[in-house]
Amino acid sequence: MTDQTLKNAASGVLSLEAYSPGMPIDELQRRLGVSNAIKLASNENPLGASDKVKAALAAAVARENLALYPDGSGHRLKQKIAAMHDIALDRITLGNGSNDIIELLGRVFLGPRRAALYSAHAFAVYSIITQAQDARAVVVPARPATDAQPYGHDLPAFSKALAANPDVALVFIANPNNPTGTVLEPREIEAFLTATPSSVIVALDEAYFEYLDAALRPAMRAWLDRFPNLIVFRTFSKAYGLAGLRVGYSLSSAALADVLNRVRQPFNNNSLALLAAEVALDDQDYVQASVELNARERARLAAALQAKGLTVLPSQANFLTVGFGRDAKPIHQGLLEQGVIVRPLASYELPQFLRVTVGTQAENDRFLEALTVVLKAS
């Protein structure tokens, strides 16, 4: 008798490849027997969580009744977010990471007769949710390698593709983009929003917003009042140093937040994560220190990589995308054997590139030394 278990599973899910995360340090140590491995693969904050967050969590574990469900509305955190952005509470959606919100959007707006539009070399979760919902993907070719924003989003091409594909319900823009680190000028995004019909939801993913140069920071708050089809994501996983706790949020119209709330798991953020995010929002000194460390080390790392003759894409994020001019897989493997985990980009159709998170000075030195060894051997 043949096994019929998956006979009725969604066809999009059956042809889907699961997201492959950066390898955890434990796994590398288990697999290769190396010790003192470092992970520069998932764009986490190398400073760890802020001391204030750690202290608040320790006190909360002792004090709070963890047997109780969390506040499903996340009211206290939403109040802080509302004050920060001068926005009404009913326009905020909290997610179990911003990935959760991407998924909520997909559940509401994508399905068999709908399409999502995004750039080549854009964040993998956009294509995963599209396929999982049995929706069509309209993947817009990226800017050329010779552009000032190599492999970056081409918004005029987005507009043309929108006109040619009336089934597009949802557009994803990552700014800065992962894994390229490329940015869009605020006026380019504004022109795209102005040209896009309000029946098309535009999701602006600002996971790396805090790392952007001041002149490149979009005026998204004003846009939210002008464009009811705009939704903006932010996360606590990068500059706020809380990737392990899974908190992100979106700002949108109240109507859009309301439909997302209908499919949201009632308790999608746990109580400790909610508390940590509240404390983290108040600790802007830590964010500032994280951003400054990143700017300093990113410039130093880029210069050292260029001095080795490698291509470094211009990055406004907390990672560098490095081109080797040949298949990067053996270099990735060599680095693993040296106890350094970085991110291969073959699944992003950038097989000659590796993405490396900007770490602490010591981590970056360790990476550069390992890379020297690997390049010499190959």
Ligand SMILES: *Cc1c(COP(=O)(O)O)cnc(C)c1O
């Ligand atoms: C890291 C990242 C996120 C954040 O994901 P979380 O679920 O909030 O941890 C979102 N978008 C992009 C493009 C990212 O690189």
